[in-house]
Amino acid sequence: MLKIGLTGGIATGKSTVSLLLKERGFPVVDADNIARQVVEPGRVAYGKIVDVFGTGILNEDNTIARKKLGAIIFQDEENRQKLNSIVHPEVRKAMARQTEEAFRSGSHTVFLDIPLLIESKLMPMVDKIIVVYVPETIQLQRLMARDNLTRAEAESRIQAQMPIDEKLSYASAVLYNDGTLEQTKQQLDQLLQKWDIRK
Numbered sequence: 001m002l003k004i005g006l007t008g009g010i011a012t013g014k015s016t017v018s019l020l021l022k023e024r025g026f027p028v029v030d031a032d033n034i035a036r037q038v039v040e041p042g043r044v045a046y047g048k049i050v051d052v053f054g055t056g057i058l059n060e061d062n063t064i065a066r067k068k069l070g071a072i073i074f075q076d077e078e079n080r081q082k083l084n085s086i087v088h089p090e091v092r093k094a095m096a097r098q099t100e101e102a103f104r105s106g107s108h109t110v111f112l113d114i115p116l117l118i119e120s121k122l123m124p125m126v127d128k129i130i131v132v133y134v135p136e137t138i139q140l141q142r143l144m145a146r147d148n149l150t151r152a153e154a155e156s157r158i159q160a161q162m163p164i165d166e167k168l169s170y171a172s173a174v175l176y177n178d179g180t181l182e183q184t185k186q187q188l189d190q191l192l193q194k195w196d197i198r199k
């Protein structure tokens with residue numbers, strides 16, 4: 001039972017690699033997806049968030065208005081920590097549950113796509129860490145193109161994160177995603193072979 005964390009910076013290609021892994025038949029636990037699910041109405045974190053931040057952060061259909069909540073936590077570190085202390089434990093629990101389920105259904109290896117693996121100090125959750133890397137200039141270009149952002153908007157999103165170069169020191173392996181998709185596929189397949197990864 002092997003758990004492999006997949007991380008990187010914003011727009012360095014985690015989702016792209018995650019898709020390649022799924023195409024190869026590996027289970028991928030997606031932290032961003034789970035983070036959206038745990039705040040859906042009826043879930044534990046949803047109730048706590050409404051208790052703390054009030055019904056003013058809700059849409060008309062009672063779902064959480066991400067932009068309104070985002071505006072509150074963006075301005076205030078204490079509020080951000082409050083939100084994280086509600087959401088993060090639920091995300092970790094759900095990730096652990098999905099991982100266990102995959103092992104129970106017979107998988108030998110589970111990948112966990114966790115964008116903030118290192119910032120959130122979740123390294124002990126996994127046995128190995130793959131960092132999907134591109135140099136910051138390419139990261140900036142791809143982010144601007146994908147999300148239709150100005151250079152300044154993209155730069156501020158990149159600067160809000162730990163620099164991608166710093167994440168390299170935590171990597172068991174690095175996938176250099178600055179070439180073609182084909183080259184990334186080849187690196188991935190070589191790595192899976194080198195580590196003798198079984199499904």
Ligand SMILES: Nc1ncnc2c1ncn2[C@@H]1O[C@H](COP(=O)(O)OP(=O)(O)OP(=O)(O)O)[C@@H](O)[C@H]1O
Pocket residue numbers: 008009010011012013014015016017115142143146177178179180181184
């Ligand atoms: N090898 C590649 N060559 C060209 N474009 C690529 C390559 N890999 C990824 N991209 C493009 O770069 C953009 C960012 O990739 P992707 O969405 O996979 O990144 P991400 O790390 O999952 O981003 P986020 O952190 O925002 O979730 C996408 O538009 C994707 O299509």
